[in-house]
Structure formats: structure tokens, C-alpha cells
Amino acid sequence: MTKRSITIVAVVFLAVIIMFSAKVIISRGKDVPKNIKELTLEEQYSRISNSVKPSIIIFSYDADCCENTKKFFNEYNSNAKKLMKDYENKFETLFINTGIIESDKGNKVLERITKDNEVSKLPSILVRDSKGKKIKVFEGTFDDKEIRKVLDGVMKQ
CATH class of the missing domain: 3.40.30.10 (Glutaredoxin)
Incomplete structure (x- = not known):
């Protein structure tokens, strides 16, 4: 694997982790009682x-x-x-x-x-x-x- 391929895989992996984290944070907000x-x-x-x-x-x-x-x-x-x-x-x-x-x-x-x-x-x-x-x-x-x-x-x- 070339450095370029490794970089692309790392960026995609990082993007998936960020999206998953954002989804977890947003879903927790729904459990908070209403104002x-x-x-x-x-x-x-x-x-x-x-x-x-x-x-x-x-x-x-x-x-x-x-x-x-x-x-x-x-x-x-x-x-x-x-x-x-x-x-x-x-x-x-x-x-x-x-x-x-x-x-x-x-x-x-x-x-x-x-x-x-x-x-x-x-x-x-x-x-x-x-x-x-x-x-x-x-x-x-x-x-x-x-x-x-x-x-x-x-x-x-």
C-alpha cells in the first residue's frame, strides 16, 4: 500500500469515527427532559x-x-x-x-x-x-x- 492509499483510508476511518460520535452526542440530547x-x-x-x-x-x-x-x-x-x-x-x-x-x-x-x-x-x-x-x-x-x-x-x- 502506498502512502497515499494509507492516508485516504485513515481519513475515511477518521470521518466514520467523527460521524458516529456526533450521532451518539445528538441522540443523548433527545433523552434530556424538556425545558x-x-x-x-x-x-x-x-x-x-x-x-x-x-x-x-x-x-x-x-x-x-x-x-x-x-x-x-x-x-x-x-x-x-x-x-x-x-x-x-x-x-x-x-x-x-x-x-x-x-x-x-x-x-x-x-x-x-x-x-x-x-x-x-x-x-x-x-x-x-x-x-x-x-x-x-x-x-x-x-x-x-x-x-x-x-x-x-x-x-x-
Whole structure:
């Protein structure tokens, strides 16, 4: 065999190894669980319900609407998301944007969640213990100190 033939065989062999390695790496990525934001509402709620952590579920609206309503929800959502971020390591958190649920299935899931947890107004913040039992629902605007007091109490349980 000439040097040229050996070089060609080596290059082909190397290319096959690289392709095989790439295939293995790509297939491993498929086994990784979905990002929480890619899950359906039902999957997200199920994940939270099966967790051993307590949970914060925010029911709000984040879509186009009239100016005053939009201003209210922007401020509310900003405060609620800050609360979620502050407690994200101690609580499971879920922000349900009712403004983007379009499917009948999504609406039925939302209806079931609100009925099961006695949430009747928008916006609301639902606080549940580690067993999924409702601790408190904060309807409408919320007092940051009051809700943090409740959340801190749940963490001590």
C-alpha cells in the first residue's frame, strides 16, 4: 500500500469515527427532559403536583389589552415574577398566562386547576404545601410582606 492509499483510508476511518460520535452526542440530547417552558400546562401542573416541594402558582394575564389594564397586569406580573424568582429554589413555581391559552384542552386543564384549588379571580397567587394542599389564595393585588410571611411559614412546615 502506498502512502497515499494509507492516508485516504485513515481519513475515511477518521470521518466514520467523527460521524458516529456526533450521532451518539445528538441522540443523548433527545433523552434530556424538556425545558419546563416547552411542557404543556397539564404537564407543568402534573410536575408541580408530584413534587415534594411546596408550590406557588400564579394565574395572570400577559397579552394585549386596553392601556390601563395592560399597565395593571404589567406591574402585577413584574411583582409576581420577582416573588417567584426569590423563592424558586424552595418552591416549585408556575406562571399561568391565561391570555395565551387557546385550545379547548388547555382551557379545560385551566378550569380543572382553578376548580381543584378554589381559585376564582384573576389575577391570583395560589400557595400550596409540599403535599399539594392549598394554603392560601391571594386574589387581586397582593401585599408583598403578607405573601412572603405566608411563604416563609410554609417553608418551616
